Amino acid sequence: MMKLTDQQGRRVLQPDLCVIGAGSAGLSVASIAASLGASVVLIEKNRMGGDCLNVGCVPSKALIAASLHARATREAGDFGIGAGEPIVDFTKVHAHVKGAIAAIAPMDSTERYQAMGVSVIAGEARFADAHTVVAGDRIIRARRFVIATGSRPAVPSIRGLDQIPYLTNETIFDLAEKPAHLVVIGGGAVGVEIAQAYRMLGAQVTLLEAGERLLAQEDPEMAGVVDQALRSDGVAVRTGASIERIEPAKAGGFAVVLSTGESIDGSHLLVATGRKPVVDGVALEAAGIASDASGILVDRGLRTSNRRVYAIGDCAGGAGKGARFTHVANHHAGLVIRNALFRLPVRVGKAPIPRVTYTAPELASVGLTEAQVREQHGTIRILRWAFADNDRARTERQTEGHVKAVVTPRGRILGCSIVGAHAGELIMPWVLAMSRGMKVSHLAGLIYPYPTFSEVTKSTAVEFLKPSAQNPWVRRLVSLVRRLG
Ligand SMILES: Cc1cc2nc3c(=O)[nH]c(=O)nc-3n(C[C@H](O)[C@H](O)[C@H](O)COP(=O)(O)OP(=O)(O)OC[C@H]3O[C@@H](n4cnc5c(N)ncnc54)[C@H](O)[C@@H]3O)c2cc1C
Numbered sequence: 001m002m003k004l005t006d007q008q009g010r011r012v013l014q015p016d017l018c019v020i021g022a023g024s025a026g027l028s029v030a031s032i033a034a035s036l037g038a039s040v041v042l043i044e045k046n047r048m049g050g051d052c053l054n055v056g057c058v059p060s061k062a063l064i065a066a067s068l069h070a071r072a073t074r075e076a077g078d079f080g081i082g083a084g085e086p087i088v089d090f091t092k093v094h095a096h097v098k099g100a101i102a103a104i105a106p107m108d109s110t111e112r113y114q115a116m117g118v119s120v121i122a123g124e125a126r127f128a129d130a131h132t133v134v135a136g137d138r139i140i141r142a143r144r145f146v147i148a149t150g151s152r153p154a155v156p157s158i159r160g161l162d163q164i165p166y167l168t169n170e171t172i173f174d175l176a177e178k179p180a181h182l183v184v185i186g187g188g189a190v191g192v193e194i195a196q197a198y199r200m201l202g203a204q205v206t207l208l209e210a211g212e213r214l215l216a217q218e219d220p221e222m223a224g225v226v227d228q229a230l231r232s233d234g235v236a237v238r239t240g241a242s243i244e245r246i247e248p249a250k251a252g253g254f255a256v257v258l259s260t261g262e263s264i265d266g267s268h269l270l271v272a273t274g275r276k277p278v279v280d281g282v283a284l285e286a287a288g289i290a291s292d293a294s295g296i297l298v299d300r301g302l303r304t305s306n307r308r309v310y311a312i313g314d315c316a317g318g319a320g321k322g323a324r325f326t327h328v329a330n331h332h333a334g335l336v337i338r339n340a341l342f343r344l345p346v347r348v349g350k351a352p353i354p355r356v357t358y359t360a361p362e363l364a365s366v367g368l369t370e371a372q373v374r375e376q377h378g379t380i381r382i383l384r385w386a387f388a389d390n391d392r393a394r395t396e397r398q399t400e401g402h403v404k405a406v407v408t409p410r411g412r413i414l415g416c417s418i419v420g421a422h423a424g425e426l427i428m429p430w431v432l433a434m435s436r437g438m439k440v441s442h443l444a445g446l447i448y449p450y451p452t453f454s455e456v457t458k459s460t461a462v463e464f465l466k467p468s469a470q471n472p473w474v475r476r477l478v479s480l481v482r483r484l485g
C-alpha cells in the first residue's frame with residue numbers, strides 16, 4: 001500500500017479498499033479482500049466485532065443457551081431424571097454470556113486482522129471529500145470505500161420513557177441480576193428471544209407488542225406457535241398494546257400505562273422496538289453520498305450515489321434494504337468483493353435468504369410466506385408435516401411445531417417455514433433447493449438417516465407426491481406389473 005504524508009505531516013494511506021466499521025459486514029469484506037492480496041484499511045471506532053459479537057447474536061444466543069438448560073432441568077422429570085426447579089445464579093449466567101463473547105472475540109480481533117495484512121485503525125472515520133476519509137491523524141485515499149456502519153436501537157417517543165433507566169440490546173447483556181419483573185416493549189426477534197430466555201431463567205416477564213401479533217414478518221400460522229409457546233412458558237404476552245406513558249412507580253421501578261388505563265409495574269424495562277441504520281458520524285454529505293430513513297442509498301450492486309463507495313450490512317438502504325442479519329452482511333461482503341476487486345456485475349436481492357428466530361421452538365423461514373405467494377401466484381400447494389409425526393422428535397419429547405412448504409403445482413419451492421426443534425438447522429435443505437432451482441421431488445428423493453429430525457423435510461416433500469399415488473394410471477400400471485408375475 002502506498003504511504004505518503006500531506007502538507008501537515010499526516011500519513012496518507014492509499015489502499016485498494018478502505019472499510020468503515022468492523023462489524024459482521026466490515027470484517028467479512030476486509031478478510032476476503034486481504035486473502036485475495038488486496039491492500040485494506042479497516043477503521044473501527046468502538047469494539048471489533050460490532051453488534052453481532054458484542055451486543056447482538058452472540059450474547060443473545062449464549063443467554064438462550066443458559067435458559068434452555070434451565071428449561072431442560074425443569075423437564076428432566078419427564079425422562080425419569082430427578083431434578084426440579086433449577087437454581088439460577090444470574091452472576092454466573094452473566095459470566096457465561098461474557099465468556100461466549102470472549103471465546104469468539106479473538107476471531108474478530110485487531111491482532112488477527114493485522115496478521116492477515118489488514119491495517120486496522122481505531123477511531124472514527126469521516127469523509128473529507130469524495131475520495132478521502134480521515135480517521136484521527138490518518139488520511140485514507142482508497143481506490144474503493146465500503147461503509148459498514150451498522151444500525152442502532154430505534155427508541156420510540158413514548159411519554160416518560162426518557163425519565164426511566166431503560167435497557168436496549170446495548171445494555172441488557174450487562175445485567176448480572178435477576179430482574180424481578182422484566183417488561184419488554186416490542187415483539188420482534190429481539191423482544192421474543194429475550195423475553196422467553198428471561199422467563200425460562202425464572203424472571204417474571206411481560207411482553208408488550210403494539211401490533212396485532214408477534215413476529216409480524218413471519219407467516220401468522222408459524223408465528224402463532226411461538227406466541228403460544230411464550231404464553232405457556234408464562235410470558236404475559238400483550239399484543240395490540242398501546243402505551244400511553246411510562247412513569248416512575250411509588251414502590252420503585254416504573255409503571256407502563258396503557259391507553260386502556262391499565263398500569264403494569266416493572267423493575268426492568270427493555271426497549272426492543274426495531275433498529276435504525278447508522279448514517280450519521282461519517283459525513284456522508286462531504287462525499288456526495290445520499291441517505292434516507294432506509295439507510296445509505298445503494299443500487300442493486302450495493303453502490304452509493306458516489307460510485308467509488310459501497311454501503312453494506314445493516315446500514316444499507318435503498319435496494320440494499322432488507323432483512324438485517326449477520327448472514328446478510330456476509331452475503332453483501334461477498335458481492336462487493338466480486339464487484340470491487342473483479343469488476344463482475346452483481347445484484348443484491350437474488351439469493352433466497354433464510355431467517356431464524358431462536359425461540360423454543362425455533363422458527364426458521366426462507367422465501368415467501370403463504371400470504372405473499374397468494375398475492376403473486378395462481379394455484380399453489382401447501383405441504384405440511386408435524387413434528388409430532390417424527391420419530392426422533394417423539395423420543396426427545398420435542399413434538400411441538402410443524403413444517404409448512406409452499407410449492408407450485410409442478411413442485412417449484414416458493415417458500416418454506418419450520419417451527420420446531422432445530423428449525424434453524426433444518427431449513428438448510430430448503431435454502432439449497434431454492435438457491436439451485438431444485439424441485440420438492442428432489443428433496444423427497446434423498447436418503448435421510450433414521451431417526452433424525454431432518455426426516456421432517458422428507459416427510460413434507462413426500463406429501464407432494466402422495467396425490468400421484470391415487471392417480472388411476474399409476475394404479476393400472478401397478479396391477480399390470482402384478483399380472484406379469
Ligand atoms: C439482540 C440482537 C440479536 C441478534 N441476533 C442475530 C442472530 O441471531 N442472527 C443474525 O444473523 N443476526 C442477528 N442480529 C443482527 C446482527 O447483529 C446484525 O445484522 C449485524 O451485526 C450487522 O452487521 P454490520 O456489520 O452491518 O453492523 P454492526 O455489527 O453494527 O457493525 C458496525 C460497526 O461500525 C462501527 N462504526 C459505525 N460508525 C463508524 C465510523 N464512523 N467510524 C468507524 N467505525 C464506525 C460500529 O462501531 C460497529 O462496530 C441480532 C441483532 C440484535 C440487536
Ligand SMILES: NC(=O)c1ccc[n+]([C@@H]2O[C@H](COP(=O)([O-])OP(=O)(O)OC[C@H]3O[C@@H](n4cnc5c(N)ncnc54)[C@H](O)[C@@H]3O)[C@@H](O)[C@H]2O)c1
Nearest residue numbers: 156186187188189190191209210211272273274324356357
Ligand atoms: N434471530 C435473529 O436473526 C435476530 C435476533 C434479533 C434481532 N435480529 C435483527 O434485529 C432486527 C431488529 O429486531 P427488533 O426485534 O428490535 O425489531 P423488529 O422491527 O423486528 O420488531 C420491533 C417490534 O416492536 C414493535 N413496536 C414498535 N414500537 C412499539 C411500541 N411503542 N410499543 C409496542 N411495540 C412496539 C413493532 O410493532 C415490532 O413488532 C431484526 O429485524 C433482525 O434483523 C435478528
